[in-house]
Every structure is written in C-alpha cells, then in structure tokens.
Amino acid sequence: xxxxxxxxxxxxxxxxxxxxxxxxxxxxxxxxxxxxxxxxxxxxxxxxxxxxxxxxxxxxxxxxxxxxxxxxxxxxxxxxxxxxxxxxxxxxxxxxxxxxxxxxxxxxxxxxxxxxxxxxxxxxxxxxxxxxxxxxxxxxxxxxxxxxxxxxxxxxxxxxxxxxxxxxxxxxxxxxxxxxxxxxxxxxxxxxxxxxxxxxxxxxxxxxxxxxxxxx
Amino acid sequence: xxxxxxxxxxxxxxxxxxxxxxxxxxxxxxxxxxxxxxxxxxxxxxxxxxxxxxxxxxxxxxxxxxxxxxxxxxxxxxxxxxxxxxxxxxxxxxx
Numbered sequence: 001x002x003x004x005x006x007x008x009x010x011x012x013x014x015x016x017x018x019x020x021x022x023x024x025x026x027x028x029x030x031x032x033x034x035x036x037x038x039x040x041x042x043x044x045x046x047x048x049x050x051x052x053x054x055x056x057x058x059x060x061x062x063x064x065x066x067x068x069x070x071x072x073x074x075x076x077x078x079x080x081x082x083x084x085x086x087x088x089x090x091x092x093x094x095x096x097x098x099x100x101x102x103x104x105x106x107x108x109x110x111x112x113x114x115x116x117x118x119x120x121x122x123x124x125x126x127x128x129x130x131x132x133x134x135x136x137x138x139x140x141x142x143x144x145x146x147x148x149x150x151x152x153x154x155x156x157x158x159x160x161x162x163x164x165x166x167x168x169x170x171x172x173x174x175x176x177x178x179x180x181x182x183x184x185x186x187x188x189x190x191x192x193x194x195x196x197x198x199x200x201x202x203x204x205x206x207x208x209x210x211x212x213x214x215x216x
Numbered sequence: 217x218x219x220x221x222x223x224x225x226x227x228x229x230x231x232x233x234x235x236x237x238x239x240x241x242x243x244x245x246x247x248x249x250x251x252x253x254x255x256x257x258x259x260x261x262x263x264x265x266x267x268x269x270x271x272x273x274x275x276x277x278x279x280x281x282x283x284x285x286x287x288x289x290x291x292x293x294x295x296x297x298x299x300x301x302x303x304x305x306x307x308x309x310x311x
Contacts, residue, residue, distance in 0.1 A: 100227075
C-alpha cells in the first residue's frame with residue numbers, strides 16, 4: 001500500500017530526501033489529501049456559506065432599498081482599499097511561496113515567507129483600522145458620518161468587512177503561531193499547506209467583498 | 217503532497233493576472249469612464265469570479281487535487297449560486 005509522505009521542517013533538514021515524518025494510508029477517493037487538509041476545506045466551505053449569507057443579505061437589502069446611499073454618508077475610499085486588496089494578493093503570493101519552500105524542506109525560507117505573509121496581514125489590519133477610525137485625528141469613516149446602526153448601507157458595510165477583518169486577524173495569529181512552531185521544528189509541510197488554504201481563502205473572500213461592497 | 221523543486225512560474229503569472237484584473241476592475245467601476253450600469257455590473261462580477269477562481273485553482277492548488285475533493289468543494293456552491301440567480305430574477309421582475 002502506498003502512503004502519503006510529508007516533508008518535515010525540523011531544524012537542520014534542508015532537503016525533502018531525508019525528511020519524511022508522517023505516513024498515512026492513501027484514500028481511494030481523496031488520494032494524497034491528508035485528513036487535516038480535507039477538514040480545512042470542509043471548514044472553509046462552511047465559512048464561505050457564512051460570507052455567502054452576508055453578501056446575499058446585502059444584495060436583498062440594497063436591491064430593495066429606495067435610497068441606499070443617504071445624504072451625509074461618505075463614499076467608500078476605493079483607491080485606498082484597492083491598495084489593501086493588492087497587499088492581500090501579495091501576501092497570498094508569499095504564502096504560496098512558503099508552502100512551496102516547506103514542500104522542499106527549506107525551513108528558513110518557509111519561515112521568511114511566513115513572516116512576510118504575517119506582515120501583509122498586519123498591514124491589512126492597520127489599513128482597515130485607518131479606514132474605520134483613522135490613524136490621524138479627523139479621518140476614518142466613523143468620523144465622516146458612516147455610523148453603524150444608522151442605515152443598511154453602514155450596517156452591511158461594517159458587518160461584512162469586519163467579519164472579514166476578523167478572519168485576517170485570526171489568519172495572522174495562525175501564521176505567527178505556525179511560524180513559532182516552525183522555528184521550534186514542530187511543523188511539517190502539511191501544516192504549512194493547511195495554513196495556506198486558510199490564508200488564500202481570506203484573500204479569495206476579500207476579492208468578492210471588494211467587488212460587491214466597494215465597486216458595485 | 218508534491219515534493220521536489222516545483223516551478224514557481226505559475227504563481228507569478230497568477231499574481232500578474234490578479235494585479236491586472238484589479239486595475240481593470242477599478243477602471244470599469246470609475247464613473248467618469250462612463251460604462252453603462254448593466255455591462256459594468258456584469259464585467260465586475262465576471263472579473264471577481266475569475267480572480268477568485270485563479271486563487272482557488274492555483275494558490276489553493278485545487279487544480280491538482282483529486283476529483284472527489286474538487287467536487288466536494290465546488291458542488292455546494294450551486295446552492296448559493298441558484299439563490300443569487302433567483303434574487304436577481306426577482307429584483308428584475310419587481311422593476
């Protein structure tokens with residue numbers, strides 16, 4: 001019976017050749033996919049439905065509203081959010097490079113790319129804080145008159161983007177914990193791949209949120 | 217799990233495509249460009265779905281997964297998709 005081999009990221013292991021840590025039986029239908037990976041995909045599917053529910057609710061409210069954007073409420077800053085979108089796309093690239101490095105057993109390279117990805121997440125969260133509250137006095141949507149509870153426009157915006165922001169925060173903590181565990185030699189390539197799935201999902205959802213909430 | 221030195225080139229191609237599509241989205245959504253509402257909405261949704269598919273297929277490696285996993289992930293999206301189409305049809309009927 002063939003088995004699933006996963007590159008270990010223990011200190012000193014620089015190649016995949018001598019770095020086989022786990023051996024699981026191959027599944028007839030799912031092949032090489034580990035239980036952790038299948039579990040993450042199922043979780044992401046349920047999470048996608050949560051976002052789907054929020055976006056559909058947004059569609060229903062907006063489609064049925066006589067006035068969507070009330071006078072006095074600010075427009076959303078598209079150029080700044082486009083920059084945040086680009087930041088998340090960049091962090092997806094560094095994450096996929098971390099996964100590739102982990103698959104090849106390159107521990108230091110994996111850690112470097114994980115750190116860069118976490119920086120992208122921290123940058124995004126800082127940007128979102130600035131968008132809501134302003135890093136400098138007088139700025140931020142809250143100060144400009146987009147108040148939670150005052151309109152469907154404000155409510156759908158804050159609920160959807162902050163739910164996504166909570167995912168970025170969770171993802172960033174998940175990356176930092178995995179980075180620390182990798183530094184201690186306690187992870188393998190599969191751990192990095194499962195983490196990567198979560199992070200790419202956060203990017204994927206933002207692509208849809210950016211289009212539906214900001215651009216449409 | 218793929219081991220050995222796989223090419224990073226597809227990742228950079230996807231990165232470039234995502235960046236270009238994002239710029240195109242912003243251009244299409246700019247009011248002064250003057251694209252009528254319906255084609256604009258259609259173009260924006262198409263580009264967003266294309267970008268999401270690129271991330272799923274290449275960054276999340278869904279492209280190289282077994283059929284069972286692909287179907288497990290993709291098929292359930294038919295339900296929200298049908299619901300969204302019903303909503304759009306209903307909104308169109310009301311107008």
